[in-house]
Structures are given as C-alpha cells and as structure tokens.
Amino acid sequence: QQKVQQSPESLIVPEGGMASLNCTSSDRNVDYFWWYRQHSGKSPKMLMSIFSNGEKEEGRFTVHLNKASLHTSLHIRDSQPSDSALYLCAASSSNYQLIWGSGTKLIIKP
C-alpha cells in the first residue's frame, strides 16, 4: 500500500483560479514533507518544503501541514498555464529514504 497518498489524481483549474492539492502519509514516523513540480519531459524540481505545523507562503504558493494527521496541502492562487505540471509530494522521517506519492496532474485551462 502506498505510504504517501495524493489527491486528486488530476485536476483542471481555469486560469486565474485556485488549485488545491492534497497529500497524506500513513507512516507516523514522517517528519518532513516536500512538494516537487515536474513539467512534461523535465525532471522534478523542489517547489516547497514544510517541516513544522502551520502554513508557509512563497508568492502564489502556500503549503499547509498538520502533523497530527500527517496531511499537507499545496494551494496555488491565480493559476497560470505554466503551472500545468505533475505535482509530486514526498515525505521522509529521519533517515535516508524519501517516500513519493503518485502525483497530481494539474491542468490550467486558459
């Protein structure tokens, strides 16, 4: 069973709208969460990381983390066509391994 679950699998958002992506870990040892973005034909690039309860904002991107429920969410406001990509969530505990979710495919419709 996948230890990191992402939802939804795919999401279509109109340009200028808000995209909300979710990620939950079933491993209670997890301490660290990352969000990576992968454009088609490219390698994943780290978008944001969050390690503490609460919220973190960088430009149009906001991540939330609830450590009690091991749930993180990524919100993209004023979505642009260039935000269309595969969004990957990764989680790790204090070891060498990152556990990856299967991703959310985000499509921003002009």
Next chain:
Amino acid sequence: GPKVLQIPSHQIIDMGQMVTLNCDPVSNHLYFYWYKQILGQQMEFLVNFYNGKVMEKSKLFKDQFSVERPDGSYFTLKIQPTALEDSAVYFCASRRDWGGDEQYFGPGTRLTVL
C-alpha cells in the same frame, strides 16, 4: 543552484545488450538515488546508495540491475541484460544528508530498448 548531471541524455539499444547510465551528483552530496519513470506515469524508486553500499532497493530493482560509484567518480546504473520493459526515463538524484535535506534531480536519461 546545485546541479546533477546525467550522461547520456538518450540511449537506444537492442534487447539483451548491456547499458550503463551515468550520473554526476552534486559534489558534497552523500546519498544517491535512481528512479524510473515511464512516460506519463508516476516516478518509481529503484535504489539508494550511501558510503559505497546499497541502502535500500525496490522490487523494480531486478537482479539484472547494479549500481556503483567507484572512487568518487560517476554513480552508475548498469542493466545487463536489458529487456523491453526497461524502456523508460531514468532519473538520478542526490542529497547532501538525510532528514530535512532536499533531493536534487538530474535531467534524466531516456532509455529505449528495441
């Protein structure tokens, strides 16, 4: 920012041949990873490597696969012999330390097995 390099970017080989994929990780990184991604699908973990040893490998890391990093040179993934289902993009990644350290990805090697 830190860059992971991968050579070659594309490789086409006949089924049954051997192939070696090369990765030049970030210079002060200690943990190295290989991932496999079939077009349009999720990225799948193959193996991670630290201090000259495989730390963990997935079920996808078949007996035909091997990794090494001789004398701090390239971190390599060798497949011998290759099979049709090995066709995919292979991403190398490296990380300075564990815990909260970010993983950096190379641009990938697209492997086509005919």
